[in-house]
Amino acid sequence: MARLNKIKTISAAALIAVAFSSPALALNGNASEPDGLAVGKQAPALSVEKWVKGSSVASLEKGQVYVVEFWATWCPPCRASIPHLSEIQKKYGQDVTVIGVAGFERPKTDEARLSGLEKFVTDWDDKMQYTVAYDGDRSMAKDWMEAAGENGIPTAFVINAAGLISYIGGPREDGMEVALKKALAQADQPRVKKSKKAKVSVKKAGEAKKVDATKQAAVERPYELMVGDRAPGMFIAQWLKGEPVTEFQADHVYVVELWATWCGPCIRGIPHLTELQKKYNEENKKVTIIGVNIWEEDGLEKAPPFVESQGDRMNYTVAVQDGKKMENAWMKKAGQNGIPAAFIVDGKGRIAWIGHPSYAEANTSMITQDMGEAIDQILAGTYDIEKASGVYFKSTINQAKGEKILASMQSAAQAGEWDTVIEGFDKLFVLDLKQYGQFSASKFQILAANMQDYDKAYAWAREAAAGISSEDALVLNAIAYMILEHPQIEKRDNDLALELATKADKIAKHTDASIVDTIARAYFKTNQLDKAIEHQTEAVSLAEDEQLKTQLQKTLDEYLHAKGDG
DSSP states (O other): OOOOOOOOOOOHHHHHTTTOOOOOOSSSSSSOOOSOOTTTBOOOOOOOOOEESSSOOOSOTTTOOEOOOHHHHOTTHHHHHHHHHHHHHHHHHEEEEEEEEOOOOOSHHHHHHHHHHHHHHHGGGGOOOEEEOOOOOOOHHHHITTTTTOOOOOOEEEEEETTBBBEOTTTTTTHHHHHHHHHHHHHHHOOOHHHHHHOOOOOOOHHHHHHHHHHHHHHSSSOOOOOTSSSHHHHHEEEESSOOOSSSOOOEEEEEEETTHHHHHHHHHHHHHHHHHHHHHHTSSSSEEEEEESSSHHHHHHHHHHHHHGGGGGGGEEESSSSSHHHIIIIIIITSSSSSSEEEETTSSSSEEOSSOGGGGOOOTOOOOOOOOOOOOOHHTTTOOOHHHHHHHHHHHHHHHHHHHHHHHHHHHHHTTHHHHHHHHHHHHOOHHHGGGGGHHHHIIIIIIIIHHHHHHHHHHHHHTTTTTTTTTHHHHHHHHHHHTTTTTSSSEEEEEEEEHHHHHHHHTTOOOHHHHHHHHHHTTTOOOOHHHHOOOOOOHHSHHHHHHHHHHHHHHHHHHHHHHO
16 A cells, blocks of 8 residues: 655654755655664665666776665655756766666556656656666665665765765755765875875964864854845846846845745745735835745746746746856855745845745744744834844854754664664754754654654653644654554554544644545554545545545545445
């Protein structure tokens, strides 16, 4: 049976990402304790069933640098990474071999999975300029992903010329290319006599202090672009809707929102931005909202028809970035790793606010107020940008502290030191509950699946549901689904799962098909078949995505068959 991807895992990618900023998607509960595969370890062998594109790679040759990425055709972040991987292959040529390993395709039969993959690769054609392989039995995913404790896709491994892993994480994270460049430098670096090395180290001893000072400055100011700074320019390839904005006018407020056509939260937020633009047009016409398309494999082709299809639903200024200039000048410099992301530029050309355009969906304490509220205060002349800058600065410092905790948790997870990981979660909750509260589901997973300490796990589930996650439908649903389906959980409290899923459904106002599906599963597991069928039928009707609707229908068919009606 095809199941939904609702388990929040404790993958290394999740541990090094700030809440929901990572593009990784959770897999179907294949979480397992890592058996030692980590950065610095020898890379496992390649074991694929078929090479779908490019020359076959018999083995990882010494002296060659590789990027091995695990992905799936149905995964939007994976598709968004394809142009980046193609660019890497083109940029480094024969010095680097990029291999995309598809091992998580959803069709039931091997034939359907392979044919679907081959069609996808053919359709993408020259947009996918690297080697692609099919891992039909997931043996390679087991040797790589599971062994490294990685349960989210896309996940990339960089293998250096010595055959050692030098990076594990998202393919679009800055760290991957840093590791790649280092691996290439090591591959090309000639051997140097010890005496020369000693001479160089003495010669550059004075420069080390400058490096330390630079690192200290980076800690004091985590990001190059922060609240209170001068806004970057607009780097636009094409204006799709509204009047072009070539410069920020004095005494006029601008909202620069970065989005993509494949981004669900971006699409959900479009009506909110339209309402804001309508409000300010009616009140004073001193606010311009600009949606800039980024992170798109071909924005100039995909964004125009998308914007046209939205009609009046997307009634504000819209543009496509020039190359990667907007994402580099705005997103990257501000340390923003997730979209949608919005920046308010006040009437003096300064960044007054940074965050998620919908305060209700924001999951970081770096946003201290609703975007609309901030705009109103700026227009009224009551917005204290110095105070906002201070609050934002403090929040970024906390984020930097959180990243250090997450890094130590990643190391502990790879070593199977789960008590240390649990301690890390508790430190994160104390540091910034709003930003890291979503990890309450991951804490449950470690306690129940990895440690199998069911007393503590279920005590934590109840504690989280009553406190830290009492208003978080996604987290409550994730815990409920893990109780019902996680393969490493042997002692299941299905009644608690039903309770948590029901609470999540109430928070979501009975609009989320995935949550209703979890309720149906809980009823099925507690032998309440009629209620399972009733809720699964509702889940199917609520699903808007055709692929999701198909999956839910298959589950409904299973329940009907169990009753004898199928």
